[in-house]
Amino acid sequence: xxxxxxxxxxxxxxxxxxxxxxxxxxxxxxxxxxxxxxxxxxxxxxxxxxxxxxxxxxxxxxxxxxxxxxxxxxxxxxxxxxxxxxxxxxxxxxxxxxxxxxxxxxxxxxxxxxxx
Amino acid sequence: xxxxxxxxxxxxxxxxxxxxxxxxxxxxxxxxxxxxxxxxxxxxxxxxxxxxxxxxxxxxxxxxxxxxxxxxxxxxxxxxxxxxxxxxxxxxxxxxxxxxxxxxxxxxxxxxxxxxxxxxxxxxxxxxxxxxxxxxxxxxxxxxxxxxxxxxxxxxxxxxxxxxxxxxxxxxxxxxxxxxxxxxxxxxxxxxxxxxxxxxxxxxxxxxxxxxxxxxxxxxxxxxxxxxxxxxxxxxxxxxxxxxxxxxxxxxxxxxxxxxxxxxxxxxxxxxxxxxxxxxxxxxxxxxxxxxxxxxxxxxxxxxxxxxxxxxxxxxxxxxxxxxxxxxxxxxxxxxxxxxxxxxxxxxxxxxxxxxxxxxxxxxxxxxxxxxxxxxxxxxxxxxxxxxxxxxxxx
Ligand code: SF4
Ligand code: SF4
Numbered sequence: 001x002x003x004x005x006x007x008x009x010x011x012x013x014x015x016x017x018x019x020x021x022x023x024x025x026x027x028x029x030x031x032x033x034x035x036x037x038x039x040x041x042x043x044x045x046x047x048x049x050x051x052x053x054x055x056x057x058x059x060x061x062x063x064x065x066x067x068x069x070x071x072x073x074x075x076x077x078x079x080x081x082x083x084x085x086x087x088x089x090x091x092x093x094x095x096x097x098x099x100x101x102x103x104x105x106x107x108x109x110x111x112x113x114x115x116x
Numbered sequence: 117x118x119x120x121x122x123x124x125x126x127x128x129x130x131x132x133x134x135x136x137x138x139x140x141x142x143x144x145x146x147x148x149x150x151x152x153x154x155x156x157x158x159x160x161x162x163x164x165x166x167x168x169x170x171x172x173x174x175x176x177x178x179x180x181x182x183x184x185x186x187x188x189x190x191x192x193x194x195x196x197x198x199x200x201x202x203x204x205x206x207x208x209x210x211x212x213x214x215x216x217x218x219x220x221x222x223x224x225x226x227x228x229x230x231x232x233x234x235x236x237x238x239x240x241x242x243x244x245x246x247x248x249x250x251x252x253x254x255x256x257x258x259x260x261x262x263x264x265x266x267x268x269x270x271x272x273x274x275x276x277x278x279x280x281x282x283x284x285x286x287x288x289x290x291x292x293x294x295x296x297x298x299x300x301x302x303x304x305x306x307x308x309x310x311x312x313x314x315x316x317x318x319x320x321x322x323x324x325x326x327x328x329x330x331x332x333x334x335x336x337x338x339x340x341x342x343x344x345x346x347x348x349x350x351x352x353x354x355x356x357x358x359x360x361x362x363x364x365x366x367x368x369x370x371x372x373x374x375x376x377x378x379x380x381x382x383x384x385x386x387x388x389x390x391x392x393x394x395x396x397x398x399x400x401x402x403x404x405x406x407x408x409x410x411x412x413x414x415x416x417x418x419x420x421x422x423x424x425x426x427x428x429x430x431x432x433x434x435x436x437x438x439x440x441x442x443x444x445x446x447x448x449x450x451x452x453x454x455x456x457x458x459x460x461x462x463x464x465x466x467x468x469x470x471x472x473x474x475x476x477x478x479x480x481x482x483x484x485x486x487x488x489x490x491x492x493x494x495x496x497x498x499x500x501x502x503x504x505x506x507x508x509x510x511x
Contacts, residue, residue, distance in 0.1 A: 014334055018342035023278050024217035025331055025340045032326035090320045 006032050034082075038065070042085030044100045048078055052097035059089035059098060118304035121339075125297035127258035127290040129225045131197065131283070133155030134166045134265035137305035141192035144172035144183035150287040151199040151225040153161075177202035181209035181222075188218035189327040191317025196220065199287060200227035200241045207244065211282045214249030215344060216327060219272030219312065220280040223265060225371045226321035226440075228391065228476040229488060236477020237287035239388060239441040242417075243450045249344055251281040251351060252418040254388040256374070258295045259325040260415070261285040263368060270358045270497070273312045277351045286390040288477060300366060308365055313486070324443035334345075348419050355416060362413065374413040375405065378428045381410025383492040386429070386455050388414050391473070391480045395438075398485035409489055414451070422458035429459065434496035435468045436488045438507070442472045448504055467495045471507035484508050 008029040022028050055075055060068040067083035069076050078089075090098045125133075131154045135143070145155040161167045170187075174180045177198050177221075188194040198206060203224055213220050227239050228234040242252065251271065252460045255261035261283065268281040285291055331337045352372070359370030376396050378384055383402075385395045392413040399409035412428050414421065431433055437456070439449025448456060452470035459466060471488055474480040488507060494500035 009128075013336075016336075016339060018339045018346065021336075021340050021343055022316060022329065023343070023347075024215065025328035025329045026216075027329055029322075030326050081431055 004031060004034065006035065008032065010035060032033050037081045039079075039081045039083050039085075042080075042083065042103050044085045044087065045076055045080065045083065045085065045103050046085070046089050046098050047101050049097050049099075054095050054097070056094060058092045058094060061087070062086065062092045063087050118331045119301040121299040121301075123297055123299065124294045125258055125267060125299075126153070126294055127261045127285040128153040128225070128260045128449075129157060130297055130299075131265050131285065132161070132451035132477060133281050134262045135195050135197075135221075135223070136161045136267045136494070137300075137302050138195070138266060138309045139167050139194070139306070140169055140195040140221070142170045142172065142184065142187035142194045143194045143196060144174050144180045144187070144194075145198070146174055146180045146202060146400055148177070148199045148202040149225075150196045150227060150291045151223070151236075151488075154197040154223055154225070155290070163325050167366055171370045175304070177205040177211065181206040181213065181220075184220045185209055185213050185216065185218060186224075188213070188220050188465055189216060189318045190477040191271070191312070191314035191320025193312040194218075194220045195222065197223040197225070199225040200229055202242060203241045204229060207248075210245050210248040210250060210280075212328075217278040217344070217347070218280060219269075219278055221265065221268045221272055222280065222282050224282055225287045225291045226284050226286040228256075234476040235287070237289050237291075237390070237440075238327075238477065239439070239450075240298075240475070241282050242282065243441045243443070244342055245282060246450060247417065249279065249348060250347065250418065250445045251277075251279055251416070252353070253281070253283045254415060254417055255283070255290060256390055256392050256413060257283070258290060258293075258297055258500055259368070261290060262297065262299070262371070262417075263362060263366065267355075267358045267362045267370070269309045269312075271351070271355050272363050274354050274358075275313075277347065277354050278315070279347055279351065279461045289390040298366070304365060308362065326400075331402040332496065344488055352421070354420075372414070373424045373428060374415055374452065375428045376411040376413075377408075378410035378412055378432075380408055380431065382433040383430045383436070383489055384410040384412055384429055384497065385436045385438055385485065385492075386412045386414065386425070386451065387440070388451060389440065391438065391440065391455070394482055395440060395485045398489060401482075402489055403508075407489070420454050420458075422454070422461075426458045428462060429455075429466065430465055434492040434498075435459070435466055436492050438488065439470060439472050440474050442475070451489065468498070469495050469502055470504040472504065473507040478508055480508065
């Protein structure tokens with residue numbers, strides 16, 4: 001979900017040996033933590049129902065991982081690359097437009113969205 | 117053409133002058149005996165407009181080195197000074213400074229660590245910083261404290277090193293005793309130390325960067341620490357380069373070790389810091405009596421010059437290693453462990469004895485050195501065993 005152009009190639013970061021790291025482990029290009037996919041440890045994911053959403057932005061304000069995606073003052077989705085599945089957005093949504101579903105089964109997501 | 121001012125000064129006077137001449141952008145410090153007169157002198161230089169430094173008066177040594185870390189990451193030339201409990205309180209930031217590869221220069225007035233409370237000279241404080249990744253100098257004299265402090269700046273800031281440097285002098289004995297001192301003129305020192313050119317400064321550069329990264333997953337920390345080990349291992353030629361360059365400027369010799377009459381010596385005492393003068397005096401007396409005594413003083417303690425130490429000691433019949441601190445529970449004191457490890461690579465086995473001496477500023481007299489040399493003769497003849505003992509206690 002990168003919104004920026006990065007010039008420092010960190011794609012093979014996991015294979016870097018000692019010599020490859022900038023001195024003192026400095027990140028020589030700021031903001032590239034966006035490239036670090038942290039969503040993998042989620043056990044549940046929030047599912048958004050657009051039709052119930054009033055764009056109140058409560059979820060956006062409360063999400064600790066900046067994973068509520070917004071464009072032109074409207075919610076447009078969830079950044080699953082970085083959402084950690086904490087459920088805060090679900091707890092805060094005043095309009096029942098967000099639900100947690102178990103991770104690992106896409107069919108479950110769809111069914112959950114339909115059933116909700 | 118350089119000009120020299122000769123005056124009677126203390127080690128702390130000389131360190132303050134060296135810092136003024138290197139003109140750091142930021143000095144953050146907290147007073148502690150016997151370091152206080154370094155920063156007090158420096159504060160006067162700032163107040164008198166003789167140096168343009170942001171002098172930050174912080175509320176503790178923990179904050180002092182934290183402020184130095186921030187300023188150094190920002191891209192500034194940074195210095196501070198401390199001692200004893202102050203250095204101990206900096207323990208956390210010592211590792212942060214070296215891990216972030218920040219070229220901070222810190223003077224330490226070597227002093228005992230509590231308890232019991234004691235404000236006098238020994239090396240117990242510095243040895244707590246021994247493994248923290250800082251380059252460590254031990255000065256014998258006020259003059260050498262000046263020289264070591266000046267060369268610390270280009271060494272620390274050279275991109276081939278990028279490590280913090282601890283430039284130490286013995287509490288009271290060197291920090292407060294007056295000696296004949298030679299001060300070079302400001303322009304000469306300024307030209308020698310140059311300016312810091314930071315590589316990835318937080319605010320001095322034109323591109324945003326992040327310092328102080330999280331590196332907890334997948335072995336990243338492991339790799340970065342390996343790079344830190346490689347950096348200090350690769351630093352000796354750079355230290356030598358700047359030491360040699362300073363030798364050309366000031367005329368005083370530079371080496372990692374200061375070897376006195378070791379070439380043909382049967383009995384050699386090894387030590388750090390101010391006690392070497394007494395040892396040399398006794399070695400001269402013994403030589404006048406036909407006893408071949410030598411003294412090896414280690415000036416650059418980290419990185420430890422094992423090859424040079426081994427080469428200087430290889431012909432001895434017995435070696436006494438004098439530690440002005442103890443490593444409780446270890447087989448030997450800190451210097452004892454280092455020297456014995458260096459000697460392990462010799463084909464022949466030279467007996468050693470490790471002496472803990474002068475703790476808490478306990479007097480180190482000529483008699484102390486005589487006693488150590490006398491024991492080395494027994495050690496060589498096999499009437500005394502190897503091991504560790506306290507030298508100069510009442511019983
Ligand atoms: S579950 Fe937590 S991390 Fe994910 S979008 Fe909601 S608030 Fe953000
Ligand atoms: S809190 Fe609920 S209603 Fe408000 S923007 Fe988020 S999803 Fe939409």
